[in-house]
Amino acid sequence: MAANRGTEAYDLSLFEPRPAKVVNLKTNKKFQKKQQQRRAIQSFLNTLATICVAAFAVAVVGMMIASRIKMTELDGQINDLEKQITALQSEKIRLTDELSSKTSIKSVEEYAYNVLGMQKIESSQVKYIESENCDKAVVADKAKGSFFKAAGSAISNFFTQLAYLFE
């Protein structure tokens, strides 16, 4: 207890340590059970979440690996196909070359002369026709009609074109 120095303004005893009060609480068994259940559920859920995350991670990694494998396979297939394309293009060029050689003007002429017994056309076999007085195209002058005639013609043209569009 602190000494009283004649004044009550300061009650220092208030600041002195006091023994703690011991409260005897009543144990609530129902509450405890609930708590335990909640903890168990929480624990189960945590485990489940962990498993799910792990499974998801494994699945993602697996898919990535699988996709890499697939990509590699496809890469291989593309390479094979590209090689095949190159080879076939080369073969096409070789065969075209052979064909060009066989169908060259020289080969065709030799075959026509020697095998088929053909001959080149002679100038006497060409018949020339005089074109001075035949097959002349005549363009008709535009008719000079009245306003009504021109309007009638324009309307007729319009409907003709319309009919053509919806034909």
Next chain:
Amino acid sequence: MQKGRNSKATTKAPTRQMWRRSVIVLALLLLFCIGVTAKLSKIQIAQADYWREKAVDQQMSDSITSPKRGTIYDSKMTILAQSATVWTVIMSPNNIKKEEIRIKIADDLSKLLDVDREKLYQKTLKTKSQYEVVKAKIEYPLATELSEWIQKNKLESVFRIIEDYKRYYPLNNLASAVLGFTGTDNNGLYGLEAYYEKTLAGKPGRIVTAKNGWGDDLDIKLRFEKTIDAQDGNGLVLTIDSAVQYYAEKYLEIVVKETKCTNRGSVIIMDVNTGAVIAMATKGDFDPNEPMTITNPDTLAKIALLSGDEKSAALKKAREEQWVNKPISDYYDPGSVFKTFTAAMALEEGTASENSKYYCKGGLKINDRYIKCHKAGGHGSLTFPLALSNSCNPAFMEIGQKLGGSLFFKYFVGFGFTERTGIDMLSESRVTDLLYFSEDELNVLNLSIASFGQNFKVTPIQMITAMCAIANGGKLMKPYVVQQILDSDGNIISNTEPVVKRQVISESTSKRISKMLADSVNGGGAKNAYIPGYRMAGKTGTSDKTDQNVASNTKNVVASFAGFAPADNPKYAILVMIDEPQTEIRFGGTIAAPVAQKIMSEALPYLGIEPVYTEEEKAAMDRTTPNVTGKKVSVAQSMLANANLKYQVVGNGDTVLRQVPEKGEVIPKNGTVVLYTEEGKLSETTVVPNFIGKTMSQANIAAANARLNLQISGLGLHSSEAKADSQSIEPGKKVPPGTVIKVSFVYEDQIE
């Protein structure tokens, strides 16, 4: 224990010597550290680039990918040269462990790949080697067969089949001297392949990949790869037309063989208005698919007799000779063809006109030298056009002298005879002043000789370019063979436009000289080049190879013809040059002009030039036999008479059972159709006489006696002096009466 240690420390303190040793060891360590630091600094800083490169080399594999070489097309987009993937077989003898495998490889592959067995076996013995080429550039079917063989024998570790490119020339020899060829490394070595190497080659690509310690590719997960795609080469579209080129080569080859020509022949056909080369032929030539193969059998036979170095040298020389593109690389004395230019110079300068007169008494004495005309006895009195048409040397010496050296040289330069034409081709010959007389050297004698085309040299390409200037109104064009450059997708990158170098003569002079040249073909010295309906113009030439003849005591000549058609509206010019014909008659008019006639007869209709016949030509034109078989004899007779044809009836029947010639066959005007009216007479035959060497009237009589029809070719309208040089059915053969025999006539008059 602690006590003992302390006492030891106090008793055994480091001595001076120990200190000294320690200092020495430390110093040595310091020196070592300095050395190591210095070396590291040198490697890391001073030689950083070198070692980085080494490291990259060790860790990375860098392979070059070849670009595809550009395609070459003719003017109608026909492929003349193209590249395709092929495969090269590489063997790694290092991986062959057993002798029996070596034997199997040698046995099987020598048969499969057609290689020498012993050489292949020797390659398998190079056990330290990992790279031996077994066969280069095999094609797809063989590569497939080889792959199967490798898999079957489990020799994947021994063989690799790597991609490469091969150049294909589908039309074989056609235009080979123009195209040239590529080498084993796909680089152009000759012709356009070499001249346009940068355009055609493209840019190589690269593939950089990481590799492991053994030099193999890394595992797929660790693989690093960077690819820079190769850039394919650009394509060329030529001005050459493969059909016209074929016509040129076909007839040139025949004449080179027939005349036993020893220094090859060449033909150039050029568009006179643009300078575009439509055909450029050389015979003998080579197949660019097999450029190393000697094509001339005579040369091959000579080489076969040699051995060792002599043989190798002869082979090399023969190959180089056959690769030469004669039209742009060889020089020749132009001879009388050059009179065209002397005439043009004189007309342009007014020192001569169509009315100028000359007198030829068979030669002309200049200083102390007498120069003969080709016509012994001389031409007598001549006008200017006749002097050109008859190719009179003395007249042209006089024309040249009147013109003078200075003006002659001015036009000689103007026509481009002192410079390269600038054609876009490899190895156009250099033109030096050693090949012609300079202005100062043109004294009276030299000028006189040069006026008729001797004692100086030109290239065929110079000659035809100058002839184009005569034809096109006087413009000297720059010749070219590449019309367009295309990128690898076929888009046009560049297009060649015609270039006029200069105006050499006026348009009116061009027209005047063209008319004279047309007259020369129409009845003058160049009449063997006459084509009905096409108004050819041209000049023949037969030049002595003077320098060579003097040196080797020979009498070789160059027979040539240069001309153009149609004369009144020139489109295409042609030059035919036969170098060293070995036949008895070897004038340009006899040898070269008929070649030009045959080529242009096929080329002009193909090139879209329509014939325009004169009334005289129409009247002389052959007929087509009408169909009278199955008709009453009287009807047949009337039909034939209406067609201006004669007839002869064999048998006493009243219906025509067979006719000779048959319907649609060509028959000459006033020809005879034989009409058979009895079965028993159908097998009647007559013997074909020998027409060779006969004049036309003699041949007509022989044909009439044998009851045959004569179809004449190779003749102009003035045919009395020509002689038959070939016939379509050989003499002595039995044929039905009335059969049409095609006989070709040529003029053998000795006009150079």
